[in-house]
Amino acid sequence: MSEKTEKSEKIEKTERLSVFKTYKLYVGGKFPRSESGRVYEVSDSKGNWLANAPQSSRKDARDAVVAARKAFGGWAGATAYNRGQVLYRVAEMLEGRKEQFVREVADAEGLSKPKAAAVVDAAVDRWVWYAGWTDKIAQVIGGANPVAGPYFNLSSPEPTGVVAVVAPQESSFLGLVSVVAPVIATGNTAVVIASEKAPLPALSLGEVLATSDVPGGVVNILSGRTAEIAAPLAAHQDVNAIDLAGADEVLAKELEIAAADNLKRVLRPQAVDYFETPGTDRMTAFLETKTVWHPTGSLGASGSSY
Amino acid sequence: MAFEYAPAPESRAIVDIAPSYGLFIDGEFTEAADGKVFKTVSPSTEEVLSEVAQAGAEDVDRAVKAARKAFQKWSALPGSERAKYLFRIARIVQERSRELAVLETLDNGKPIKETRDADLPLVAAHFFYYAGWADKLDHAGYGANPRPLGVAGQVIPWNFPLLMLAWKIAPALATGNTVVLKPAETTPLSALFFADICRQAGLPKGVVNILPGYGDAGAALVAHPDVNKVAFTGSTAVGKEIARTVAGTRKKLTLELGGKGANIVFDDAPIDQAVEGIVTGIFFNQGQVCCAGSRLLVQESVQDELLDSLKRRLSTLRLGDPLDKNTDIGAINSAEQLARITALAEQGEAEGAERWSPACELPSAGYWFAPTLFTNVTQAHTIARDEIFGPVLSVLTFRTPDEAVAKANNTQYGLSAGIWTEKGSRILAVANKLRAGVVWSNTFNKFDPASPFGGYKESGFGREGGRHGLEAYLDV
């Protein structure tokens, strides 16, 4: 049963007209409409109208990058513990709005309620999983390097910067969470292009993030025509990396070529079962390794160093 | 009477350079399919050292086929056996290090002091380091039994010919890949001698293939459909072209590209050591180093004192015959590179920066450029933004640590940086804020096979060295 028919029944029963939600973008912690003023129709899997979603323009993409860049220093500089707490808070907020997301995911992906609920549960759990990673990844992939000389040499991972994320087209919510959470867990900020045909769960996620202590600009969510938004992001000189999860073969190649202009880190599309527990690769794809050398040497001139 | 050092040339007799060399494909030296050859010259004298076969697209195809054929057996070998081949190579490099150092100095133009004390020891150490990984990949943090990618196409530059070869080949072979490597056209010889080392080590045919040639051969290698992995060290412009070429394929790519490293000197720096670090930072290998500390950022309050010390120190640098054991500054690698350095230095002057070089007689033959320092440089000057890749230092000033960090990061590159201060907490704070892959605090231009090396931003991606360096060659 589609939401629409459900709504009509309600009207008959209660004689109350339900309040539709105006879906908006989520940029810099605010909920703007597209600067273009354009929207496009979003339908459920059976073709029934669900809502009008903002159809983002190049300028919306540009604004989102500005917001993401502005947020980067603070988010990357926050303690890993703090980022973990924030990500856990997202899980908490999501848990509380589960019903809404179950409905939206069911509509978006044509799933039964139990199946949609399983998707939302998995998405909540994914936030929890990545929340726990924030203060562990550095120890797992960094460490001291035993160089042959009087130096203390340490490699640590650091976030790459602003990451453009082309979210998966089919897995509009679990897939989305699975590609956004690893990007921000490590301190990057993200400009996310929601699934083109099913953007509503993504846009609603913005509302969750806004109430979860995620600083404005850390995640920016755009809906619209994937190719139209992705092209300027892939070419943007102030974007450091791009996840092509939701790009088809032709688009992925185009975007990768554009990304070469400033040597963005590119994560190519790959087959992923988003129900599986992820590995660390979606985090490491957007991490730099910084290696710092410090002299150690002798304690002094009378030491054993000669 | 002054203490003049008499000439102390390293003997050339230790190296026997043949009049001609072929391509090394499938364990054999062979001519290019089209019979093309090119000459390699000694940059310090312009003497022709040898004539080398020039690889073309057809040769690339032959080499990739050989590498593909060798891959099956090589990747199936127990890691402990692959390790032993690499240990053999490391040992033979050590045994032949004097010969290779002289050869490298002849073909590249860098001082024997550097090839003897830096390049060759690091080459051997790199093979030794990755040899030990070959049978321990299960423990490297990439899951159980991580698999190699297949055929690696590798293109390397002329600034550290044999060391860059080691950085590419050692991890590739340790992880079970086979290799087609193209050395730079101005420095093919040490790679061809390395082919001989592979034969001495009994390395199976086709595991390592060496294709001397020009950019067209590199492009053909990168574009070859049966190459699974592309590794490139060189200019950012070429790196971008390669990134476009491999777009839309399954080829794994790592790039180690240009830099404009900031060497930041605070007012509480250990001045004498900082001066040494500045000199090492920009004049090591004539500044033809991607991670060179080519921008000196000095706190304004110590600028005069530091520059006096630096100029005095530069006046003691000994430029000349690279084979002389007392030479500090050798030849520029090629006429083309010399022209680029010259043009950028002239632009620096034209844009109003103040140019200084110590009194320094340049040899009449060969490609030479005097150690050069530019003061009154700002972030807006071309010489503060473009990679010069030569012995040219741009001096800028700053007032506060924040300003130092902002200026250091104000570049499209992000390979290296240096920090000089006696204050430990400032080292850690500044190192934390620098967007660079390698940060040297109170030292500069130190390298080690266990230490990951690679850039942020347009300096490329991926890391070479250490456990991190394995990832580039594993299907993970």
Add this chain to the structure above:
Amino acid sequence: MPTTAPTAHALSDVTASDSTLRRFLHGLPGVDAVGLEARAASLGTRSIKTTAKAYAIDLAISMVDLTTLEGADTPGKVRALGAKAVHPDPTDRTTPTTAAVCVYPDMVAVAKEAVAGSGVKVASVATAFPAGRAALDVKLADVRDAVAAGADEIDMVIDRGAFLAGRYLKVYDEIVAVKEACGTSARLKVIFETGELSTYDNIRRASWLGMLAGADFIKTSTGKVAVNATPANTLLMLEAVRDFRAQTGTQVGVKPAGGIRTTKDAIKFLVLVNETAGEDWLDNHWFRFGASSLLNDLLMQRQKLATGRYSGPDYVTVD
């Protein structure tokens, strides 16, 4: 080298009180041990061959303070040392004389006689060498005794205890007093015993302290402790004299002592001098080696250069 170069006048102010002296010494730039040692090692790789080697060997011989500082020293031993200083190689009269002989104060008169008319100086350790643990009066008497006996140079030790306790002004005052006791006839070498000062920062501070107090030479060590002259601590002291002259116009000499035994080592030190302080210091008025066995190795190498054959210990004298 504070951040703004002070004038000579400003430097004279720094010894006004214990606190100004401390502030000045602690305001000197720090020393990074790894970098210092790396620089010294790098200069140690210079290859000095043929004519340069011949020049360096003769220069090194001329810079030796040929030393005997034993409880068992006798007039006979000192006379033999003096003869060796005057004619280091009896088979080759073109060999330069050493710079000086270095003895205890009670042997100064004997030494003076042994080198009379040769130009070889007589240096005497004094100030309760090597420990320096005596009252100032006793130290000054020691100095005056040596000067009265004809010593051309006095090698004093600083009070390391006072230095390490941070009582810099006490160390300073003592050097000033000794300098005064030297009068105008004897040059003063100030020994820091770098092995006991322990850190490079301390060696740099001691160097400036010694120079401010009027040292004619700064000297690494007594030869009586585990770590004596090293390339790194000598390099550091060469930087100090270089910088001191740049700021005050006063040139001060450097003397590494103890542990330099071979020609190869000596030449490395000369390279340090040449490339750090510069050629103005390549003269025995400004640079010395405190050594005993070094001389014979220099002589054997000198013979090798002249004849092309390796020499042996039977072809140099054992005194």
